[in-house]
Amino acid sequence: MLLKKAKAGALLDAIAAKERLFVPADDRGTSRFVAYGAGVEPRFDLLNTKLPPKDLLFPATETLYRWSRDGADLAIDSAFAETDPFTVFGLRPCDMASVDRLDAVFLTKGYVDEFYQAKREAATFVAATCAHPGRACFCDSIAASPHEAPTADVLLEDAGEEWVVTPQTEKGASAVEAWKPYLEEGDAEPIKAACDLKVDMAAVPEKLKGMFDDPIWSDIGDQCLTCGTCTFVCPTCYCFNIDQDVREDEGKRFRCWDSCMFTDYTAMAGGHNPRASKESRVRQRFMHKLTYFNDRYDMNLCVGCGRCMRDCPAAVDISLIIDRIAASEPAQEKEAMAHA
Amino acid sequence: MPKTPIEVSHGCARNNGEPYVPQVCRVIDIQEQTHDVKSFRLQTLDGKRPFACEPGQLGMFSDPPYGECMFAVAGVGEDYCEFIVKNVGFTTNHLHELSVGDEVGLRGPYGNWFPYESAKGRDMLFIGGGIGMPPVRAFLRHCLAHREDYGRIDFVYSASTYDDLVCKDDLFNVWPNEPDTHVHVSVYHAKEGDGWDGAVSYTAPYLEQVFAEEGLSTENACAVLCGGPSLFRTCRESLLKLGFAPEDIVTTLEARMKCGVGKCGRCNVGGVFICLEGPVFTEAELARMPRD
Numbered sequence: 001m002l003l004k005k006a007k008a009g010a011l012l013d014a015i016a017a018k019e020r021l022f023v024p025a026d027d028r029g030t031s032r033f034v035a036y037g038a039g040v041e042p043r044f045d046l047l048n049t050k051l052p053p054k055d056l057l058f059p060a061t062e063t064l065y066r067w068s069r070d071g072a073d074l075a076i077d078s079a080f081a082e083t084d085p086f087t088v089f090g091l092r093p094c095d096m097a098s099v100d101r102l103d104a105v106f107l108t109k110g111y112v113d114e115f116y117q118a119k120r121e122a123a124t125f126v127a128a129t130c131a132h133p134g135r136a137c138f139c140d141s142i143a144a145s146p147h148e149a150p151t152a153d154v155l156l157e158d159a160g161e162e163w164v165v166t167p168q169t170e171k172g173a174s175a176v177e178a179w180k181p182y183l184e185e186g187d188a189e190p191i192k193a194a195c196d197l198k199v200d201m202a203a204v205p206e207k208l209k210g211m212f213d214d215p216i217w218s219d220i221g222d223q224c225l226t227c228g229t230c231t232f233v234c235p236t237c238y239c240f241n242i243d244q245d246v247r248e249d250e251g252k253r254f255r256c257w258d259s260c261m262f263t264d265y266t267a268m269a270g271g272h273n274p275r276a277s278k279e280s281r282v283r284q285r286f287m288h289k290l291t292y293f294n295d296r297y298d299m300n301l302c303v304g305c306g307r308c309m310r311d312c313p314a315a316v317d318i319s320l321i322i323d324r325i326a327a328s329e330p331a332q333e334k335e336a337m338a339h340a
Numbered sequence: 341m342p343k344t345p346i347e348v349s350h351g352c353a354r355n356n357g358e359p360y361v362p363q364v365c366r367v368i369d370i371q372e373q374t375h376d377v378k379s380f381r382l383q384t385l386d387g388k389r390p391f392a393c394e395p396g397q398l399g400m401f402s403d404p405p406y407g408e409c410m411f412a413v414a415g416v417g418e419d420y421c422e423f424i425v426k427n428v429g430f431t432t433n434h435l436h437e438l439s440v441g442d443e444v445g446l447r448g449p450y451g452n453w454f455p456y457e458s459a460k461g462r463d464m465l466f467i468g469g470g471i472g473m474p475p476v477r478a479f480l481r482h483c484l485a486h487r488e489d490y491g492r493i494d495f496v497y498s499a500s501t502y503d504d505l506v507c508k509d510d511l512f513n514v515w516p517n518e519p520d521t522h523v524h525v526s527v528y529h530a531k532e533g534d535g536w537d538g539a540v541s542y543t544a545p546y547l548e549q550v551f552a553e554e555g556l557s558t559e560n561a562c563a564v565l566c567g568g569p570s571l572f573r574t575c576r577e578s579l580l581k582l583g584f585a586p587e588d589i590v591t592t593l594e595a596r597m598k599c600g601v602g603k604c605g606r607c608n609v610g611g612v613f614i615c616l617e618g619p620v621f622t623e624a625e626l627a628r629m630p631r632d
Contacts, residue, residue: 072443073443074443105603110616111601113359212630241598242408244404255599258605266606267596270428272568284608288608292610
């Protein structure tokens with residue numbers, strides 16, 4: 001089945017008449033997934049949006065419970081609520097791969113995060129492939145293919161003037177069934193250019209295990225401003241803080257995105273901080289993305305979207321860091337050389 | 341008889357509903373332990389124990405409108421959970437202002453626990469310093485409650501001064517009267533007129549001294565360690581020097597925590613989360629982890 005790009009507007013109107021719909025669009029000087037409606041111009045020509053779609057499943061701030069005090073008495077009410085179904089239309093394969101990572105974190109390893117689960121189950125993901133990946137894109141050598149999104153409910157393969165539409169899940173099949181009036185029979189050849197930027201990840205997770213004391217961390221630490229931009233624009237960074245909003249005798253406790261780049265992220269009462277130096281925090285960020293997460297969930301915590309490289313004010317470039325790790329000598333050899 | 345290897349379980353997380361939302365509990369007892377340490381007993385509003393938990397597990401104690409903090413559960417009774425809290429920061433300062441009858445939030449239990457099953461039949465050497473008391477106390481109390489399952493029990497405990505010793509009643513009146521249970525207390529600094537006439541020593545050298553004087557053996561022993569960063573480092577070294585196998589040294593770690601269920605990201609050591617797979621690890625396991 002084919003969907004003509006010129007006719008996508010009518011389909012979006014039809015989806016939006018039934019449920020909430022999120023599309024990539026410009027928004028107040030940036031771009032992100034916004035609720036489709038009057039005045040929203042979808043930007044399917046953007047590769048990935050400046051801000052990642054993770055907030056659709058894991059909002060930047062989310063209330064966990066409300067409390068109120070009356071003298072010594074305390075009342076606590078959970079803020080958990082079911083989510084109405086919604087569709088995310090046009091996210092890129094790298095961002096779909098980031099949803100796989102968030103699923104692993106929030107839905108496995110003993111505890112299921114209900115707040116995340118409710119939104120995840122309500123979501124239908126329609127992924128659009130990238131005919132011509134961008135300059136900072138390197139998904140095909142780290143986590144995904146720009147031309148596939150195996151876990152998306154529906155895949156839209158870019159064939160120039162139209163998309164080739166393929167449902168990939170049951171949810172996707174029933175969505176496409178409802179789209180029929182807007183689709184055309186036929187076939188087209190998807191455009192499949194590869195990423196220009198490549199990294200060689202093969203040896204990186206293992207090599208990093210011997211690089212805890214490598215000078216690379218102080219080099220990056222010197223360069224990094226610890227502003228946290230990389231973690232907020234990253235589609236896979238999921239670390240959060242739990243904090244509160246107080247209005248006299250009542251308030252709410254919420255979680256909000258946090259960053260391992262910040263000093264107080266690990267600071268303990270009494271003054272001890274296991275990651276007080278920039279070097280140690282930078283090491284944590286890259287070790288987590290490229291080796292710790294691999295051990296725990298069997299995948300990288302980087303999907304090659306290039307956002308952190310594009311937005312870093314200090315030009316910290318994860319692809320160059322991976323190159324440097326890949327080119328480094330294994331720890332034992334280094335030690336042997338030092339003793340020679 | 342070959343001893344059973346110490347086995348610490350790390351896969352014991354369980355889903356207990358909404359993991360971030362606390363239950364309301366009432367403070368039923370407060371004891372002033374030292375000038376800056378208080379213990380609190382918490383009970384549900386209908387008079388029950390807030391949760392069943394194993395020795396070494398953690399509980400998140402909150403006091404709206406102030407913050408919430410993770411503590412090792414220091415002990416459980418029929419109808420309460422007990423926490424020992426040192427006043428070191430914003431939230432703990434407010435916890436110290438609580439009165440009996442006040443309602444607070446509590447969620448948990450989180451994390452794994454001490455290997456009390458595989459340690460059966462062993463001589464137990466507990467080592468604690470200052471506010472490192474609560475988890476050690478929970479395990480020690482478990483051993484005392486099942487006294488016939490364990491061999492000789494020694495507890496080496498130190499604090500900065502006599503005034504800083506936590507749980508003095510347990511240390512001087514309760515535990516020394518238990519069968520084959522030996523409590524050794526030192527302080528780092530003796531103060532004129534504080535009434536202390538015992539040992540004055542840092543924990544690690546005092547541990548080595550006690551070990552020699554008491555003629556202790558590592559043969560069929562299990563060491564359990566909890567304390568601040570410098571005590572932790574020096575006592576780990578001492579235990580290895582005394583001849584303990586890394587597999588026979590059990591420790592409990594701490595870190596800043598927010599979620600308690602291995603999701604929020606900050607309490608990791610390498611690829612493991614202290615709140616979920618920890619806080620209890622053997623020295624052998626720590627040696628394989630990055631020094632994060």
